[in-house]
Amino acid sequence: MRPVAIIGAGMIPFGKLADQSLMQMLARAALAALDDAGRSESGADALFVANVGGGILQHRTAIASSLADLLALLPAAAELVENGPASGASAAKAGLLAVASGYYDSVLVVGGEKMHGSPTAQITDFIASMTHPHAEYPYGVTMTGMGGMYARLYMEKYNLSPTHLQAVSVKNHAMGALNPYAHFQLPIDPERIFDGPFAEINNPVLADPLRLYDLCPISDGAAALVLSTVEIAESLKKPYVLVSGFGQATDTHTLVQRDDPLDLKAVRLAARAAFDMARLSPADVDVAELHDAFTILEIAISEEVGFFEKGAGGDAVLDGKTCLGGQIPINISGGLKARGHPLGATGVAQLVEIVWQLRHELPPERQVENAQIGLTVNFGGFANNVLCFILKRVAP
Amino acid sequence: MSEEIKLIAYRCRNCGRVHYPRCERCLTCKKREFDEIRPQGKATLLTFTAVYSLPVGFEDQQMLCLGVVEFENQVRALGQISAAPSALKEGMALTASWGAIRRREGQTLYGLILAP
Numbered sequence: 416m417r418p419v420a421i422i423g424a425g426m427i428p429f430g431k432l433a434d435q436s437l438m439q440m441l442a443r444a445a446l447a448a449l450d451d452a453g454r455s456e457s458g459a460d461a462l463f464v465a466n467v468g469g470g471i472l473q474h475r476t477a478i479a480s481s482l483a484d485l486l487a488l489l490p491a492a493a494e495l496v497e498n499g500p501a502s503g504a505s506a507a508k509a510g511l512l513a514v515a516s517g518y519y520d521s522v523l524v525v526g527g528e529k530m531h532g533s534p535t536a537q538i539t540d541f542i543a544s545m546t547h548p549h550a551e552y553p554y555g556v557t558m559t560g561m562g563g564m565y566a567r568l569y570m571e572k573y574n575l576s577p578t579h580l581q582a583v584s585v586k587n588h589a590m591g592a593l594n595p596y597a598h599f600q601l602p603i604d605p606e607r608i609f610d611g612p613f614a615e616i617n618n619p620v621l622a623d624p625l626r627l628y629d630l631c632p633i634s635d636g637a638a639a640l641v642l643s644t645v646e647i648a649e650s651l652k653k654p655y656v657l658v659s660g661f662g663q664a665t666d667t668h669t670l671v672q673r674d675d676p677l678d679l680k681a682v683r684l685a686a687r688a689a690f691d692m693a694r695l696s697p698a699d700v701d702v703a704e705l706h707d708a709f710t711i712l713e714i715a716i717s718e719e720v721g722f723f724e725k726g727a728g729g730d731a732v733l734d735g736k737t738c739l740g741g742q743i744p745i746n747i748s749g750g751l752k753a754r755g756h757p758l759g760a761t762g763v764a765q766l767v768e769i770v771w772q773l774r775h776e777l778p779p780e781r782q783v784e785n786a787q788i789g790l791t792v793n794f795g796g797f798a799n800n801v802l803c804f805i806l807k808r809v810a811p
Numbered sequence: 812m813s814e815e816i817k818l819i820a821y822r823c824r825n826c827g828r829v830h831y832p833r834c835e836r837c838l839t840c841k842k843r844e845f846d847e848i849r850p851q852g853k854a855t856l857l858t859f860t861a862v863y864s865l866p867v868g869f870e871d872q873q874m875l876c877l878g879v880v881e882f883e884n885q886v887r888a889l890g891q892i893s894a895a896p897s898a899l900k901e902g903m904a905l906t907a908s909w910g911a912i913r914r915r916e917g918q919t920l921y922g923l924i925l926a927p
């Protein structure tokens with residue numbers, strides 16, 4: 416395997432993008448990444464597209480071929496990668512292996528999702544279609560319902576309180592407010608959302624014990640990366656990012672089938688594989704983007720990755736260890752909670768954020784000082800398919 | 812409430828691991844022979860939630876209470892709970908029955924129903 420660089424990153428602001436079609440969103444993010452890589456005209460040898468709902472919600476299939484045409488990348492190779500909410504990281508992995516193998520020198524990875532435009536019950540049902548068809552789906556359990564059952568177990572076992580969960584939400588909304596690409600750009604006023612007389616109305620229970628402000632929103636969005644050989648990256652004569660570690664692991668489809676439902680084993684195994692490949696340890700990481708589809712997950716993943724002992728992740732948030740300037744800044748983009756979670760876009764957007772952090776291009780209020788190593792965790796289902804990347808800054 | 816619980820779990824003939832839902836190979840020993848078993852004994856509530864944002868098929872409901880139970884013969888399954896979440900506590904025993912759980916495209920789906 417030869418080393419692989421990320422030389423371009425781009426995304427469109429996430430949100431409720433009523434005036435943009437799925438293909439327009441993907442194309443705009445792709446062009447931003449190509450421009451960033453200095454490949455506005457040369458394009459890429461291959462295209463990997465991450466998307467989950469195109470066939471169901473937009474009645475569009477085989478969209479990678481369509482996007483290659485739309486972007487005038489022809490005759491570049493093109494594929495669609497569908498891996499549930501982990502599709503974005505899976506498309507990036509496909510790009511990584513394509514360049515590492517020596518077959519392609521440059522690859523464009525684009526992830527996107529258009530989730531608005533359908534009735535909410537239909538979107539909820541579409542997301543629930545990744546649950547087990549007999550043991551889960553017919554009962555009406557949603558991903559949020561799984562999150563609620565997981566949160567109850569976790570809170571009971573580790574004595575975690577709603578205050579811990581609120582701290583994640585407050586941090587991620589505060590960071591989202593500084594990120595022009597985030598869906599939500601308003602910091603949380605704890606008095607109004609958590610404590611005041613209207614807290615029950617502003618922050619209702621949606622999947623007991625999880626409340627509205629524990630859950631990521633439904634968002635539209637797209638993000639893109641350009642991967643290349645190190646030779647191409649070096650020729651650009653500016654800082655770039657190297658993929659220094661990658662790992663992936665699967666776990667049982669259903670939570671009930673796991674020996675310990677609290678154990679996010681696939682997260683641990685994916686992270687361990689990535690650290691082994693990078694020859695690094697959790698203490699070496701300067702900034703991380705973790706899959707906080709629910710506030711509880713940011714805490715649980717931060718432990719499985721190895722940033723904190725099991726059960727210590729909640730207090731770490733309260734103590735400010737995961738905020739900007741803390742021991743390990745987590746979800747400085749706002750995370751899924753505030754940036755949003757357009758399924759196919761998420762894994763790519765996490766990597767875009769880390770690329771920006773490692774190139775030291777962000778405004779000081781949201782730049783992790785002198786960041787050299789970054790990590791992402793993107794997962795599908797309820798942690799049944801997990802991908803972890805470790806990226807490293809290279810300055811010529 | 813008296814209808815037989817039609818849920819089928821699969822016990823590995825080699826190592827005894829109980830699977831629900833079914834897997835084609837045992838998750839522990841990778842063998843392929845299973846005995847079909849039904850849930851037996853009391854159902855202990857492991858965790859639960861009340862969901863207030865429901866997918867299609869629950870239009871006449873505001874809230875859906877769901878939980879995971881473990882039966883005495885190690886069968887673990889998700890079910891709908893006919894109770895308010897305030898009446899529930901992890902570790903409590905629930906009674907299990909088989910009944911209508913959802914309407915989907917003109918059909919009634921049946922499944923595990925739990926109650927205190």
Ligand SMILES: [Zn+2]
Nearest residue numbers: 823826837840
């Ligand atoms: Zn076995």
